[in-house]
Amino acid sequence: MQGYPEVCVLRLGHRPGRDNRMTTHVGLTARALGADRVSIAGDASNSRDTIRDITDRFGGPFEVELTEEWRPLVRDWPGVVVHLTMYGERVQDVEGAIRERHRDEGDPLLVVVGSQKVPFDVYEASEFNVGVTNQPHSEVAGLAVFLDRLFEGAELDREWTDADRRVVPRATGKEVVPIEEDGEHGSGEEPS
Amino acid sequence: MQGYPEVCVLRLGHRPGRDNRMTTHVGLTARALGADRVSIAGDASNSRDTIRDITDRFGGPFEVELTEEWRPLVRDWPGVVVHLTMYGERVQDVEGAIRERHRDEGDPLLVVVGSQKVPFDVYEASEFNVGVTNQPHSEVAGLAVFLDRLFEGAELDREWTDADRRVVPRATGKEVVPIEEDGEHGSGEEPS
Numbered sequence: 481m482q483g484y485p486e487v488c489v490l491r492l493g494h495r496p497g498r499d500n501r502m503t504t505h506v507g508l509t510a511r512a513l514g515a516d517r518v519s520i521a522g523d524a525s526n527s528r529d530t531i532r533d534i535t536d537r538f539g540g541p542f543e544v545e546l547t548e549e550w551r552p553l554v555r556d557w558p559g560v561v562v563h564l565t566m567y568g569e570r571v572q573d574v575e576g577a578i579r580e581r582h583r584d585e586g587d588p589l590l591v592v593v594g595s596q597k598v599p600f601d602v603y604e605a606s607e608f609n610v611g612v613t614n615q616p617h618s619e620v621a622g623l624a625v626f627l628d629r630l631f632e633g634a635e636l637d638r639e640w641t642d643a644d645r646r647v648v649p650r651a652t653g654k655e656v657v658p659i660e661e662d663g664e665h666g667s668g669e670e671p672s
Numbered sequence: 673m674q675g676y677p678e679v680c681v682l683r684l685g686h687r688p689g690r691d692n693r694m695t696t697h698v699g700l701t702a703r704a705l706g707a708d709r710v711s712i713a714g715d716a717s718n719s720r721d722t723i724r725d726i727t728d729r730f731g732g733p734f735e736v737e738l739t740e741e742w743r744p745l746v747r748d749w750p751g752v753v754v755h756l757t758m759y760g761e762r763v764q765d766v767e768g769a770i771r772e773r774h775r776d777e778g779d780p781l782l783v784v785v786g787s788q789k790v791p792f793d794v795y796e797a798s799e800f801n802v803g804v805t806n807q808p809h810s811e812v813a814g815l816a817v818f819l820d821r822l823f824e825g826a827e828l829d830r831e832w833t834d835a836d837r838r839v840v841p842r843a844t845g846k847e848v849v850p851i852e853e854d855g856e857h858g859s860g861e862e863p864s
Contacts (some may be wrong), residue, residue: 499695503753505810512809513817547772567839567846572828603844612816613828613840616726617704624804624813625705625820636764636805647759647806653797656761 481514481631481638483560489515489623490550492602493595494522505620507531507544513627514635515591517543518653532570539640554605559588561606564622565598568609575629578608584632591626593619609624673706673822673830677751678780681815682742684794685787697812698785699723699736703838705819708810709735713742745758745766746797749781753798756814757790760801767821770800774822781841783818785811 481487484613489510494503504527507518510532520527524546531544547553549560551641552563559582592602603609612622640646673679681702686695699710703723712719714739723736737747746753752773766777773779784794795801804814821826832838840847 493737496706502697505694505812508807508809511815512805513813514805538807567842567848569841570828572825573841589700594684594697600845609842609844611839611841613728614841615700615704615832617700618812618816620697620810620812624810624816626843628820629698636762640716642808647803649761649803649806650759651761652801653792654795662707 481516481635484514484631485516485517485582485586487582487627488567488590489518490553490590491518491520492592493523494520494524494527495595496523496526498540499595500524500526501642502586502620504530504613506548506623509532509620509624510537510627511540511542513624514628514631514638516541517545519545519550519553522549537644537648539643541641544586551601554590554592554602555654556620557588557590559590560642561590561592561612562626563592563594563602563606564592564612564619564626565603565609566611566616566658568611570614571610571612571629573611573625574608575626578628579632589630589636591623593623597621597637673708673827676706676823677774677778678709678762679707679774679819679822680780680782681710682745682784683712683716684742684784684790686712686716686719687787688715688718692716692718693726693789694787694812696718696722698815700818701816703727703734703813705816705831706734706823707735707819711737711739711742711745713739720855728745729836730838731835733833739830740752743793746784746794747784749780749782751782752800753782754800754802755784755786755790755794755798756804756811756818757786757795757801757807758803760803762806763804763818766800766802767796770802771822771824781822783815785815787811836846
């Protein structure tokens with residue numbers, strides 16, 4: 481997110497077919513809540529294409545990549561590695577230290593989210609193993625709460641570039657307006 | 673959650689088979705992040721059983737129910753109805769008003785989460801239509817951020833009853849300890 485050091489989400493444990501929707505939701509959540517890119521380990525071309533399509537329509541910048549070799553990404557990451565796991569330290573206890581490294585000291589952040597089975601070396605290679613509760617729930621939910629706390633809500637005000645449409649917040653109903661090429665907003669409900 | 677008026681999550685739009693995992697994650701996220709129960713519209717017995725199994729093992733109280741007739745639940749809800757949608761008002765703008773109704777004035781809260789298509793009458797029947805960002809991402813992520821903000825993090829300190837195990841937060845590795853019937857914690861790593 482603009483004004484912050486890089487945040488990359490690494491999605492481990494993707495099983496083609498079975499995990500397509502969960503992986504897509506991990507990627508879209510990363511995008512919507514302030515991460516700069518998602519790297520997906522495994523054959524997730526379906527999810528990658530969906531995330532790219534959303535970025536094309538609703539804006540970026542946001543990058544998606546597939547990787548077979550995720551271990552070098554973790555091992556050689558030039559900053560802080562955080563692994564989200566229900567076995568980790570409580571997020572409320574460590575989020576301040578992580579923010580200090582990321583926002584204050586400028587270290588890029590790699591956020592690792594798995595599914596069922598994460599290899600033990602990920603626990604060892606991560607500077608922080610973090611639990612968004614120590615209860616079993618959802619890697620999507622854990623990532624969402626973690627990012628919202630990391631940015632302390634600033635991600636909700638993120639601006640988007642190269643979008644071709646924009647949703648206008650409304651108390652009732654749906655309003656989507658086209659964005660013209662010069663960057664001005666068109667009018668959705670009352671075309672002129 | 674103890675000390676708060678009821679929070680019920682209503683999951684709409686469940687398609688058997690295709691949505692099983694998303695619906696399970698909605699339910700587990702509701703449980704882990706402070707809701708009291710989830711009501712699932714449609715034939716989601718698979719998800720219900722998984723959520724019950726987790727509650728049996730990791731504790732409650734938390735209720736799961738399936739419903740064919742969800743409209744009366746919305747129509748007759750004796751409190752505030754919040755519908756999470758990317759078309760809604762910005763969560764950062766309305767969360768204070770919702771907390772005031774829920775925590776301060778004591779109104780039970782119904783949180784409606786859909787999937788692709790939510791009938792228009794849900795928008796009209798909801799006192800608040802709320803967007804956790806106005807971007808497309810995940811109903812699981814939206815629910816998670818909403819609950820964390822609703823409770824202002826207090827849900828992370830929730831205590832659990834009738835669990836048979838407990839995860840001990842750790843900087844590295846996994847520790848799960850059995851909970852004995854008298855409520856004392858057994859020792860996981862160093863059995864006495």
